[in-house]
Structures are given as C-alpha cells and as structure tokens.
Amino acid sequence: MPVNSDVPTVEEGSTGTETKDGLPVNELFYSLQGEGKIAGMPSVFVRTSGCNLRCWFCDSFHTSWDPTHAWLDVDAVINRVTDYKKANHVVVTGGEPLLHDETTNLLDRLSDAGYHTTVETNGTIYHDTSIDLVSISPKLASSTPTAAKDPQGDGEWADRHADRRIDIDTLCQLVEAYDFQLKFVVTDRDDMAEINRLVDRLRDAADAVIRDSDVLLMPEGSTRERLSETRELTAEVAMEYGYQYTPRLHVELWNDAPET
Ligand SMILES: C[S@@+](CC[C@H](N)C(=O)[O-])C[C@H]1O[C@@H](n2cnc3c(N)ncnc32)[C@H](O)[C@@H]1O
Numbered sequence: 001m002p003v004n005s006d007v008p009t010v011e012e013g014s015t016g017t018e019t020k021d022g023l024p025v026n027e028l029f030y031s032l033q034g035e036g037k038i039a040g041m042p043s044v045f046v047r048t049s050g051c052n053l054r055c056w057f058c059d060s061f062h063t064s065w066d067p068t069h070a071w072l073d074v075d076a077v078i079n080r081v082t083d084y085k086k087a088n089h090v091v092v093t094g095g096e097p098l099l100h101d102e103t104t105n106l107l108d109r110l111s112d113a114g115y116h117t118t119v120e121t122n123g124t125i126y127h128d129t130s131i132d133l134v135s136i137s138p139k140l141a142s143s144t145p146t147a148a149k150d151p152q153g154d155g156e157w158a159d160r161h162a163d164r165r166i167d168i169d170t171l172c173q174l175v176e177a178y179d180f181q182l183k184f185v186v187t188d189r190d191d192m193a194e195i196n197r198l199v200d201r202l203r204d205a206a207d208a209v210i211r212d213s214d215v216l217l218m219p220e221g222s223t224r225e226r227l228s229e230t231r232e233l234t235a236e237v238a239m240e241y242g243y244q245y246t247p248r249l250h251v252e253l254w255n256d257a258p259e260t
C-alpha cells in the first residue's frame with residue numbers, strides 16, 4: 001500500500017506529524033525482515049511517519065526529512081495487516097514509531113490478535129506496551145547531519161539531533177522491559193570506540209544482561225552499491241570485537257525499491 005496524502009507543513013523543530021487522530025502511516029507492506037536476530041522472517045511492515053532525529057543517511061527520507069503519510073486509525077491498520085494471511089510477524093517502524101501514543105494501541109491490538117511484534121526504534125522514547133522484540137538502533141555521532149552531510153539543508157538539525165540521539169535512562173528502560181537487540185549502523189571503523197563506550201555505559205547502568213550477541217553491527221547503505229563499500233569493514237570489526245554482523249537482506253535482494 002503506497003501512502004501519499006495529507007502532507008503537513010513542517011515547522012522548524014517539529015517532528016513533521018503534529019497530533020491528529022489515528023497514526024500517520026507512510027507505507028504498509030509484506031516483505032522479509034531484512035535486519036537483525038530474526039532476519040529472513042516473513043513479516044508485515046507498518047511504517048509510521050515523523051521522527052525526532054534526522055540522521056543524514058536515513059533510508060526512510062519520507063518519514064523524517066520530508067514526512068509523507070495518510071492518517072489511518074488502528075482498525076484500518078489491523079485490517080490491512082490481516083490481509084497478509086501468511087504473516088505471523090509484524091514490524092512497526094518509521095520514522096520513529098514510539099513518537100506516537102497511538103502506536104501503543106496498535107501494538108496491544110496486534111499482540112491480542114496473536115502476532116509477534118518487533119519495534120524498530122532509535123531508543124530515545126519509552127512506552128509500556130506489547131513488544132516481543134525491541135530493535136534499538138542508538139544513533140552514533142557519525143549519524144549527525146552536519147552542514148556537509150545534510151541531505152536537504154545547511155545543518156539546521158545538527159544540534160538538535162546531537163542533543164537528542166542518546167538517552168541512557170530511556171535505553172535502560174527499553175532493555176529492562178523487553179527482549180532486545182542493539183543494532184548499530186557502522187559507517188567507519190572509528191564508530192567502534194563510541195559503540196564500545198555506549199555498551200559499557202549501558203552494562204553499568206541497566207538492570208539487564210547485555211550479551212555481546214545482543215550487539216549487532218549493520219553496514220550503512222541504502223543501496224547495493226553503498227553496501228558494497230561498507231559491509232566488509234563491518235564484518236571485520238564484528239569478528240574483531242565479538243559482536244554479531246547483521247546483513248541488510250532487503251537491500252541485497254531489492255536494492256532501494258519502496259515497500260521492501
Ligand atoms: C528508518 S529506521 C526507523 C526506526 C528508527 N527511527 C531507528 O532509526 O531505529 C529503521 C532502521 O534502518 C536503519 N537505517 C536507516 N538508514 C540506514 C542506512 N542508510 N544504512 C543502514 N541502516 C540504516 C536504522 O538505524 C534503523 O535500524
């Protein structure tokens with residue numbers, strides 16, 4: 001279901017989806033989970049629009065930098081999910097799906113209906129809801145949209161992004177409440193120092209065990225061409241540090257096609 005309607009005006013500093021009834025849905029589709037511990041699993045994806053961060057590399061530009069969506073109520077989302085008869089897994093992603101209070105209702109309803117739920121989140125927002133796997137992707141300094149890297153402006157989001165991207169208390173809440181994976185986007189070997197520091201801080205602060213196998217390294221790249229530049233380096237550092245490498249199966253299979 002491509003969704004492309006009702007584009008809001010984006011004020012400076014807004015998430016791009018100020019409140020209205022229902023959920024701002026950018027796309028809803030059936031694919032294979034491409035990333036993480038359950039990569040390969042047939043899954044329905046619900047992609048909400050609006051984000052509190054602005055990674056320069058965001059592969060979902062139309063949920064963050066230029067949010068586009070239709071407003072769907074939870075019943076409508078559930079109806080569309082149940083159209084995919086073979087799916088037992090639902091991935092709720094974005095944008096930042098936990099920005100929207102209504103996402104908690106969606107997750108509770110999906111769980112009541114018997115689905116396994118994964119939430120893909122940047123780890124800056126906590127909600128008490130029905131999540132079987134929280135896939136946390138904390139954003140590293142290398143994700144900051146500096147003037148040189150900003151995809152559409154002059155670095156206006158850089159400070160706000162840098163201030164918001166890591167919130168240790170919220171990361172602790174998430175790993176304490178749910179089964180989790182910590183999925184870091186690797187752009188360069190230099191990212192490893194920050195990843196190790198953050199994992200150490202979390203191990204100190206959180207009342208949950210964080211195994212090396214809960215730490216996943218994912219190569220940056222939203223195209224096959226870019227992935228071919230980052231994946232060997234990412235595989236090497238995964239072996240060096242004992243963390244798990246995660247592919248981006250959907251990019252390998254379908255490149256940057258929408259609804260994959
Ligand atoms: C679009 S984000 C949506 C969920 C949430 N906002 C987040 O960042 O975790 C979905 C996943 O794609 C990853 N991602 C986004 N752009 C990427 C890129 N260019 N290369 C690799 N991973 C990327 C994010 O880190 C996250 O794990």
Ligand SMILES: Nc1nc2[nH]cc(C(=O)O)c2c(=O)[nH]1
Binds near residue numbers: 091
């Ligand atoms: N196939 C596929 N797997 C994914 N896993 C996480 C995704 C996301 O955008 O959050 C994603 C995605 O966009 N497509």
Ligand code: SF4
Binds near residue numbers: 052055058059094139
């Ligand atoms: S946090 Fe996620 S959705 Fe938001 S800009 Fe970064 S990658 Fe995109």
Ligand SMILES: [Mg+2]
Binds near residue numbers: 059060
């Ligand atoms: Mg994606």
